[in-house]
Amino acid sequence: MExxxxxxxxxxxxxxxxxxxxxxxxxxxxxxxxxxxSQTVDTVVKSLIEFxxxxxxxxxxxxxxLAERSTKKFEETRESVRYFINSSExxxxxxxxxxxxxxxxxxxSWGSVNLKEKDEIILSQIEHHSNIxxxxxxxxxxxxxxxxxxxxxxxxxxxxxxxxxxxxxxRLVAFNYISNSLGTINPAKEIVTLANEVEAVxxxxxxxxxxxxxxxxxxxxxxxxxxxxxxxxxxxxxxxxYGRREILEAIPPYQGGGEMIKDVSFxxxxxxxxxxxxxxxxxxxxxxxxxxxxxxxxxxxxxPVIESHENELLRYATNKLSALEGFIPIGTAKNKASVISFLxxxxxxxxxxxxxxxxxxxxxxxxxxxxxxxxxxxxxxTVRVSxxxxxxxxxxxxxxxxxxxxxxxxx
Amino acid sequence: MxxxxxxxxxxxxxxxxxDSNMEMALNYIxxxxxxxxxxxxxxxxxxNIVKGCQSKVWLTASFTDGHILYKADSxxxxxxxxVSLLVRVLNQSSPQDVIxxxxxxxxxxxxxxxxxxxxxxxxxxxxxxxxxxxxxxLAKQGA
Ligand SMILES: Cc1ncc(COP(=O)(O)O)c(C=O)c1O
Numbered sequence: 001m002e003x004x005x006x007x008x009x010x011x012x013x014x015x016x017x018x019x020x021x022x023x024x025x026x027x028x029x030x031x032x033x034x035x036x037x038s039q040t041v042d043t044v045v046k047s048l049i050e051f052x053x054x055x056x057x058x059x060x061x062x063x064x065x066l067a068e069r070s071t072k073k074f075e076e077t078r079e080s081v082r083y084f085i086n087s088s089e090x091x092x093x094x095x096x097x098x099x100x101x102x103x104x105x106x107x108x109s110w111g112s113v114n115l116k117e118k119d120e121i122i123l124s125q126i127e128h129h130s131n132i133x134x135x136x137x138x139x140x141x142x143x144x145x146x147x148x149x150x151x152x153x154x155x156x157x158x159x160x161x162x163x164x165x166x167x168x169x170x171r172l173v174a175f176n177y178i179s180n181s182l183g184t185i186n187p188a189k190e191i192v193t194l195a196n197e198v199e200a201v202x203x204x205x206x207x208x209x210x211x212x213x214x215x216x217x218x219x220x221x222x223x224x225x226x227x228x229x230x231x232x233x234x235x236x237x238x239x240x241x242y243g244r245r246e247i248l249e250a251i252p253p254y255q256g257g258g259e260m261i262k263d264v265s266f267x268x269x270x271x272x273x274x275x276x277x278x279x280x281x282x283x284x285x286x287x288x289x290x291x292x293x294x295x296x297x298x299x300x301x302x303x304p305v306i307e308s309h310e311n312e313l314l315r316y317a318t319n320k321l322s323a324l325e326g327f328i329p330i331g332t333a334k335n336k337a338s339v340i341s342f343l344x345x346x347x348x349x350x351x352x353x354x355x356x357x358x359x360x361x362x363x364x365x366x367x368x369x370x371x372x373x374x375x376x377x378x379x380x381x382t383v384r385v386s387x388x389x390x391x392x393x394x395x396x397x398x399x400x401x402x403x404x405x406x407x408x409x410x411x
Numbered sequence: 412m413x414x415x416x417x418x419x420x421x422x423x424x425x426x427x428x429x430d431s432n433m434e435m436a437l438n439y440i441x442x443x444x445x446x447x448x449x450x451x452x453x454x455x456x457x458x459n460i461v462k463g464c465q466s467k468v469w470l471t472a473s474f475t476d477g478h479i480l481y482k483a484d485s486x487x488x489x490x491x492x493x494v495s496l497l498v499r500v501l502n503q504s505s506p507q508d509v510i511x512x513x514x515x516x517x518x519x520x521x522x523x524x525x526x527x528x529x530x531x532x533x534x535x536x537x538x539x540x541x542x543x544x545x546x547x548x549l550a551k552q553g554a
Contacts, residue, residue: 025433348487350466351441354526358434409438410488 008301008309014390016042027360030395034231035180035208035339035386036364041233041297047290048235059285060259060276070285077292078275084295085225086216087242094241094248094275095288099207100130102226102241103174105254105278106203107134110172110224113251114201117143119171122200124149124157124186125376126179129369131205135174144171151376155182155331163194170200177209181370181384182331183314183339185213192222201247207231211388212310212337214303217242234294235287241278248274255280306389310338313387313396320400324407330382341368341382344403347410349381355406356383361399415508418500419516426520436525437489443499444492450484463536466490470537472544478503479548481541489526493534501541506552509545514538 014020017039022029031039051073057066059074075090082090096102115121121135125148139146147170149162157175166173173195177188188209192202203224206215211232217225224247229238253260253271257280262270271277298306317340321327326345343349353365366381367374374381385399429435454471461468466487473480481498485491500516501509517523523531 348466350490350530351488354489355434355437358437358525410441 008305008389010390010392017390018042020390024360024362025358030361030399032385032387032391032395032399033362033364034211034388034391035368035384037230037236038211038233038388039390040230040235041294043293043297044234044290047293048286051286051289055289056286058282070289073289073292074283074285077288077295080292080295081240084215084299085240085242086218088218089245091274092242092245092248094243094278095283096226096239096241097237097284098230098239099128099205099226099228100134100239102224102239103131103203103205104134105241106224106226106243107138109251109254109278110201110247111135111138111142111144115139115142115144115171118169119144120147120165120167120169121145122147122149122162122165122170122173122175122195124175125151126155126157126182126184126370126373127174127176128180128205128207129371131174131176131203132372135172148372149175151184154333155179155184156333156335157184157186157191159187159190159194162191166194166198166200168198170195170198172201172203174203174205176205176207177215178206178212178337178339179331179370180208180339181341181368181373181382182333183336183341183386184331184333185209185335185337187335188222189220192220196221208337208339211298211306212303213307223247229287229291229294232294233297234291235284237284237287238291243274245274248278253277253280257281301389309389310387313391313393314338314340316393317385317387317396317399320396321403324400324403326407330377330379338387339384340386341384343379343382344407347407349383351410352383352403352406355409356399356402359402359406361402415500415504415512419514419519422496422500422516423519431521433525436520440492440496440525441488442492443495444485444488444490447484447491447495447498448482450482454482455484461533461537461540463533465530465533468494468533468537470494470540470544472541472548474506474548474551477505477552479506479509479545481544483537490530490533493522493526493530494537497534497537497541506545506549510542510549512542 019039055070057070059071078090078093081093121144147165149157152158178185188204195202202222204222206225206227210227223244225242227240230236260272260277260280262272328343330341349365353363356363364384455469459469459471461470466485468485470483481502483494483498485494
């Protein structure tokens with residue numbers, strides 16, 4: 001289905017994000033740092049307020065009315081996430097506090113009982129630190145080794161090189177669906193299929209993908225998939241870990257405490273069933289409940305509409321930027337999400353970022369938590385703009401003019 | 412000592428005329444950076460890099476007739492401007508005066524609003540390094 005930008009009424013959509021309507025340093029805010037965190041949609045905020053004003057109670061623990069109500073709503077979010085990623089059952093959906101915690105959970109719980117010396121973990125050159133460091137920690141403990149899928153000049157994974165890394169020693173392949181630094185959309189299904197051939201477990205970091213593209217864990221056929229609520233118009237402090245039932249049942253808990261047990265005695269403790277086995281303690285109840293409104297928001301708009309709008313902005317901005325003298329794009333994958341990392345010849349990224357901020361434009365400067373990638377590219381950082389469903393071409397025009405002005409000043 | 416204070420007062424006065432306008436302040440800062448004397452190419456080496464700064468900052472100091480002469484540079488325009496402010500405040504002072512100096516102008520001009528907290532930390536590293544040079548010169552003088 002071909003969808004056009006006209007399918008969204010941007011102005012009324014923007015009203016649902018009150019934060020956008022403000023001045024920063026005397027200029028109307030232009031928020032282009034969506035890959036770091038997107039703004040929160042009004043229904044999420046409303047739901048949060050409603051929880052704290054009407055429903056606040058701990059879940060799964062009481063029989064009183066408020067506890068029943070909050071438990072029911074909490075579990076409703078789990079069901080809507082199940083639907084969102086098309087997993088076959090809601091028990092395969094675990095709430096964490098973010099992508100980072102989801103990956104740490106897998107590295108710890110799965111890694112501690114499945115990795116041994118000389119086993120290999122395959123990551124890619126374009127991973128976020130949160131999909132590198134947890135693996136380094138478990139590799140140090142178990143003696144497993146980390147191998148890295150290289151990239152080509154456009155910032156795409158080289159699949160032939162990946163195939164060469166795969167072997168019977170490969171125990172796990174973990175990679176991002178969409179790169180937060182370069183915007184590269186990786187061929188996730190192909191990467192999983194190849195990993196399955198050597199019976200390696202797969203984890204997809206879908207932090208950037210969840211707000212942008214339809215995720216179907218059954219179609220992807222991955223074992224684990226992680227993402228964060230705050231990058232998809234939802235609240236902070238909510239993350240998702242999808243895990244395949246057989247694996248989740250076979251691995252030990254991540255943390256111990258309330259909720260995750262069946263029976264506790266000093267002689268020994270038996271654990272609760274999934275997903276509760278992995279949800280020790282009181283979770284971010286209000287935020288998880290409110291997160292459902294973010295999922296609903298995306299479902300109502302529909303990924304095709306979101307994708308087509310964001311791709312249109314990407315095309316528009318890329319064309320305008322390319323016309324600027326000295327523009328150096330960092331990452332030019334053929335299949336790319338609405339993330340543009342760049343440098344301007346002769347001007348330091350920090351100076352650009354600071355002047356953009358002075359003009360009310362929120363862009364990100366630095367290594368974007370991908371230092372191994374920056375080191376590989378031989379740069380210490382980039383300026384990154386990332387567009388969301390509520391951004392407009394007018395904002396891009398203002399941004400381009402601001403950039404021209406800054407360039408003329410700093411050259 | 413008064414000289415260090417006077418120079419800081421002058422900076423505070425100059426920035427007060429910018430009316431808290433962030434862009435004007437940044438423009439002013441980079442202009443100041445452009446006036447910084449050319450940093451000798453042969454001194455642009457790793458040993459002279461100030462640790463703890465996000466962007467690269469080179470700093471050297473020499474000591475003649477009881478006064479310290481600082482030279483500094485950075486690979487970013489804004490940082491070069493900020494560094495030039497510190498050089499301006501502390502240059503041509505005695506080691507004792509530098510050691511005793513209280514650097515208060517960044518707070519008064521609300522510098523972290525212009526450059527963010529991370530860079531403000533870098534600024535503190537820079538100040539510390541300048542004082543270290545003073546300590547070393549004082550020790551040498553005493554010896
Ligand atoms: C690709 C990717 N993975 C992981 C993360 C970490 O997500 P969080 O900080 O929400 O745990 C991010 C966020 O920047 C990301 O962009």
